[in-house]
Amino acid sequence: MKIGIVCYPTYGGSGIVATELGMAMAKKGHEVHFIAYSQPVKIDFFYAHMNFHQVTVPKYPLFQYEPYELALTSKIVDTVKSFGLELLHVHYAIPHAYAAFNAKQILEEENIFIPIITTLHGTDITLVGNNPLYKPAVTFSINKSDIVTCVSESLKEDTIDFFGIKREILVVPNFIDHSHYDFLEDLCPRYAFANDHEKIVIHVSNFRKVKRIDDIIHIFYNIQKKMPAKLLMVGDGPEKEKAELLCAELGIERKVKFTGKSREVSKLLCLSDLFLLPSEKESFGLSALEAMAAKTPVISSNKGGLPEVNLDGKSGFVCEMGNVDRMTQMALYILGDEAILGRFKKNAYKVSMRFDINKIVPLYEELYQKALKL
Numbered sequence: 001m002k003i004g005i006v007c008y009p010t011y012g013g014s015g016i017v018a019t020e021l022g023m024a025m026a027k028k029g030h031e032v033h034f035i036a037y038s039q040p041v042k043i044d045f046f047y048a049h050m051n052f053h054q055v056t057v058p059k060y061p062l063f064q065y066e067p068y069e070l071a072l073t074s075k076i077v078d079t080v081k082s083f084g085l086e087l088l089h090v091h092y093a094i095p096h097a098y099a100a101f102n103a104k105q106i107l108e109e110e111n112i113f114i115p116i117i118t119t120l121h122g123t124d125i126t127l128v129g130n131n132p133l134y135k136p137a138v139t140f141s142i143n144k145s146d147i148v149t150c151v152s153e154s155l156k157e158d159t160i161d162f163f164g165i166k167r168e169i170l171v172v173p174n175f176i177d178h179s180h181y182d183f184l185e186d187l188c189p190r191y192a193f194a195n196d197h198e199k200i201v202i203h204v205s206n207f208r209k210v211k212r213i214d215d216i217i218h219i220f221y222n223i224q225k226k227m228p229a230k231l232l233m234v235g236d237g238p239e240k241e242k243a244e245l246l247c248a249e250l251g252i253e254r255k256v257k258f259t260g261k262s263r264e265v266s267k268l269l270c271l272s273d274l275f276l277l278p279s280e281k282e283s284f285g286l287s288a289l290e291a292m293a294a295k296t297p298v299i300s301s302n303k304g305g306l307p308e309v310n311l312d313g314k315s316g317f318v319c320e321m322g323n324v325d326r327m328t329q330m331a332l333y334i335l336g337d338e339a340i341l342g343r344f345k346k347n348a349y350k351v352s353m354r355f356d357i358n359k360i361v362p363l364y365e366e367l368y369q370k371a372l373k374l
Helices: 013-027 068-083 093-108 123-130 132-144 153-163 213-226 240-250 265-270 286-293 324-335 338-355 357-372
Strands: 002-006 031-036 050-054 087-091 116-120 147-150 199-205 229-235 256-260 274-277 298-301 316-319
Touching: 002 013, 002 068, 002 093, 013 031, 013 050, 013 087, 013 286, 013 357, 031 068, 050 068, 068 093, 087 093, 087 357, 093 116, 093 123, 093 132, 116 132, 116 357, 123 132, 123 153, 132 153, 147 153, 147 357, 199 213, 199 265, 199 286, 199 324, 213 229, 213 240, 213 274, 213 324, 229 240, 229 265, 240 256, 265 286, 274 286, 274 324, 286 298, 286 338, 298 324, 316 324, 324 338, 338 357
Parallel strands: 002 031, 002 087, 031 050, 087 116, 116 147, 199 229, 199 274, 229 256, 274 298, 298 316
Antiparallel strands: none
């Protein structure tokens, strides 16, 4: 198959999943063409059958904002015609599915017919929640796609409720490539962050309000009062400075390390004992899955798709969002006994295997074959 993948090229969950999916399809011998405004961060061009096509937006003095959607539409048309793409897999309804549909209409004028698979990752819904003006465009993009998938049952329900979608939406969860984690156990430099007697707690995100960064700091503050511990805050974003000030206010700044963005997240997860994710909303919770693949149990909120990923009492605990005391209690339960911690580490890995790349990618491959028969 000749597959076009349209995605955001960033470290966000959708970009990671789209890139890993494309690389997996290329390894299977399919010809994959990524279309984005910059090269996706995880693309490995050591794979054969991998291609990247950059969307460039000319500057027009007439426009206040650069017309990215128009440039993307034109790039999709050009790539389909130049390389004979057979299908498009677009990640996010806006602007990608919307641009793909416009491209499809242009191509049909030249008797070129190409199916569109749209995968919803979550921001499609929350974006509309913040600005209902986008609702008609998102609804249109979903309904005009040939096949629609989303990453969790929770997101499927939200999409149907919010947009009143009547068409079929298939749930294909996010996945993890365990080969990136299985060799890490002897490569994790735990000594660089903590002494042998200290536990390491970790959080990885883009530090937005929805991640409830203050809750993470307060949970750790409670933990370190009961046992020697360090906190790794991995990532960057608008709430980072506020979090640093809160750590100073609580007098724990020397026990908390803000690493910034890191290309070594898997190693940082591997050396950690507990992952905190008390978010207000997570359509899936890919960072939690990454932690579990690194044998790190998770304390999460009960929002969105998190209970589908983090199995309560097995890979960690799922608590009511905002209940810092309960999350602290469960964290101390896991960290307070080496035997219990060891059991949760093993179980976290076992649960993560449900989402192994070798189980999920074939589901997409089946959908691609289905799309080609439409």
